[in-house]
Amino acid sequence: MFFPSKDSTSAVLLSLATFSIAFLSRPLGSAVFGHYGDKIGRKTTLVIALLTMGVSTVSIGFLPSYASIGRAAPLLLMFCRFGQGVGLGGEWGGAVLLAIENARPNKRAWYGMFPQLRDPIGLLLSGGTFLVLTDTMSADAFLDYGWRIPFIASSLLVVVGFFIRLKITETPAFENSKKEQEELKIPFFYFIKIL
Numbered sequence: 001m002f003f004p005s006k007d008s009t010s011a012v013l014l015s016l017a018t019f020s021i022a023f024l025s026r027p028l029g030s031a032v033f034g035h036y037g038d039k040i041g042r043k044t045t046l047v048i049a050l051l052t053m054g055v056s057t058v059s060i061g062f063l064p065s066y067a068s069i070g071r072a073a074p075l076l077l078m079f080c081r082f083g084q085g086v087g088l089g090g091e092w093g094g095a096v097l098l099a100i101e102n103a104r105p106n107k108r109a110w111y112g113m114f115p116q117l118r119d120p121i122g123l124l125l126s127g128g129t130f131l132v133l134t135d136t137m138s139a140d141a142f143l144d145y146g147w148r149i150p151f152i153a154s155s156l157l158v159v160v161g162f163f164i165r166l167k168i169t170e171t172p173a174f175e176n177s178k179k180e181q182e183e184l185k186i187p188f189f190y191f192i193k194i195l
Contacts, residue, residue: 001065002073022085029089046094047165053087054158056080061151101171
C-alpha cells in the first residue's frame with residue numbers, strides 16, 4: 001500500500017525497513033523517557049509515551065497509499081513507525097518501573113512480570129484480529145480498507161489507557177526522591193558513571 005508496486009523486491013525491502021525503524025528507535029525512547037521520568041515523574045512520562053505510541057499507531061490507519069500521494073506515503077509511514085518505537089521504548093521501562101516501585105517488597109518480581117506480558121499478548125491479539133479480518137473479508141476489501149480497521153480501532157485502547165494512566169498515583173520512590181531533593185540534572189549521565 002505504501003510502496004511502488006512495480007518492483008516487488010524493493011517494496012518488500014522498504015516494508016522491512018519500516019519495521020526496523022520502530023525497533024531502532026526504541027532505545028532512543030528509553031533514554032528520552034527514562035531521563036524525563038527521573039526528572040518530572042513516571043506518571044507524566046508514561047502518559048506522554050502512551051500518547052506518542054497511540055497517535056502514531058492510529059495515524060497509520062489513516063495514511064494515504066502510494067497510489068494517492070506517491071513518495072510521501074512511505075515517508076509518513078516511517079515517521080509513524082518511528083513514533084511507535086520511541087513511544088514503546090519509553091513505555092516499556094516506565095511501565096515496569098511503575099509496577100515494581102508500587103509493589104510490596106516481596107511482590108516486586110510478580111508485579112514486574114505483568115508489563116512484560118503485554119507484548120506477547122498484543123502480538124496474539126493483533127495477529128488474531130488480522131486473521132479474523134482476512135477470513136471474513138474478500139482480498140480486495142481487505143486491501144482497500146480492512147487492514148486499516150485494527151489501527152483505527154486501537155484508538156479505543158489508547159483512550160482507555162489514557163484514563164487509567166490519569167488515575168494512577170506517582171510512585172513512592174519518586175515522591176521520596178523529590179522530597180529529599182535528589183533530582184539529577186541529567187540522570188542518563190549518572191547511569192553512565194555507574195557503569
